[in-house]
Amino acid sequence: MSRIAYFGPQGTFTEQAARRLAADDELFPVETISAALTAVRKGEAAGACVPVENSVEGAVTATLDGLAEDAPLVAVAEELLAVHFSVLTRDDVETVGTVASHPHALAQVSQWLAANLPQARTVVASSTAAAAVAVQRGEYDAAVAAPVAVEHYPLRVLATGVADVPDARTRFLLLRPPGTLAEPTGCDRTSIVAAAANRTGALAELLTELAFRGINLTRLDARPIKGNFGLYRFFIDFEGHIFEPRIGDALAALRRRCNNVRFLGSHPRADGVAATVEQGAANQDFVNAADWVAAVRRGELA
Numbered sequence: 001m002s003r004i005a006y007f008g009p010q011g012t013f014t015e016q017a018a019r020r021l022a023a024d025d026e027l028f029p030v031e032t033i034s035a036a037l038t039a040v041r042k043g044e045a046a047g048a049c050v051p052v053e054n055s056v057e058g059a060v061t062a063t064l065d066g067l068a069e070d071a072p073l074v075a076v077a078e079e080l081l082a083v084h085f086s087v088l089t090r091d092d093v094e095t096v097g098t099v100a101s102h103p104h105a106l107a108q109v110s111q112w113l114a115a116n117l118p119q120a121r122t123v124v125a126s127s128t129a130a131a132a133v134a135v136q137r138g139e140y141d142a143a144v145a146a147p148v149a150v151e152h153y154p155l156r157v158l159a160t161g162v163a164d165v166p167d168a169r170t171r172f173l174l175l176r177p178p179g180t181l182a183e184p185t186g187c188d189r190t191s192i193v194a195a196a197a198n199r200t201g202a203l204a205e206l207l208t209e210l211a212f213r214g215i216n217l218t219r220l221d222a223r224p225i226k227g228n229f230g231l232y233r234f235f236i237d238f239e240g241h242i243f244e245p246r247i248g249d250a251l252a253a254l255r256r257r258c259n260n261v262r263f264l265g266s267h268p269r270a271d272g273v274a275a276t277v278e279q280g281a282a283n284q285d286f287v288n289a290a291d292w293v294a295a296v297r298r299g300e301l302a
């Protein structure tokens with residue numbers, strides 16, 4: 001059994017994801033995403049579970065920035081959770097004047113808050129569960145939290161199933177130090193981050209290398225390279241696994257065009273969606289084409 005750090009405290013959505021991703025491991029909460037990554041880099045944890053993207057609010061920027069800098073970490077698995085919130089308060093609260101939560105959570109319930117608690121001021125907390133802790137301590141009147149939070153913090157449930165977008169989901173990663181990679185399943189996702197050069201067409205060249213090989217993107221995010229105004233890193237997720245010939249070929253091409261590229265993992269997709277295969281871009285097509293070149297080089301074919 002190994003120790004896995006997760007973005008806590010107890011009762012976050014991330015804890016639920018960690019329980020699914022590392023069911024047999026010992027989980028321990030840390031206050032920030034950065035602390036979870038640091039625990040792995042320092043060898044205090046064998047892995048870390050953190051959120052990476054939400055279908056309403058987009059990228060979890062602390063995770064992206066944390067993966068681009070310092071010692072490399074690799075995503076070995078992912079989990080997708082449906083996100084519906086509970087609004088929690090204390091028994092002594094008569095009128096909700098303040099409502100606290102993680103910024104992603106507040107963004108996912110802004111319409112509900114405007115309709116149901118129009119008088120309440122929103123306050124940012126480090127996580128949904130940290131907001132519940134603050135309400136328990138009397139710092140704020142209400143928290144927008146994961147439904148499981150009431151099991152840890154005995155608060156009054158004001159509302160359940162709260163979500164402006166009914167199908168909202170958040171994706172979480174299990175990160176480990178670089179090591180042995182899992183075998184491809186046919187339903188995989190590969191992630192990289194590349195600091196494309198600041199010149200005309202540099203990003204288009206990288207994306208074209210993927211498009212030429214029939215590789216479907218699943219996400220593209222830009223984050224500033226701090227301290228260099230106007231320079232960006234690009235986080236690119238795409239279908240497939242580094243062990244596949246076409247993905248290996250594409251990664252080699254990306255590396256050739258941009259030596260500032262970091263591999264962030266190849267792992268099965270939580271939604272089980274199989275990779276798109278364009279005509280002439282199946283793995284066997286790459287193998288056959290390489291075999292043909294080898295035969296020509298040996299002088300066997302023309």
Ligand SMILES: O=C(O)C(=O)C[C@]1(C(=O)O)C=C[C@@H](O)C=C1
Nearest residue numbers: 012013014051102104127128170
């Ligand atoms: O605060 C939590 O409960 C988290 O796990 C973080 C987080 C996020 O980063 O998006 C996870 C899921 C929800 O979308 C809201 C917050």
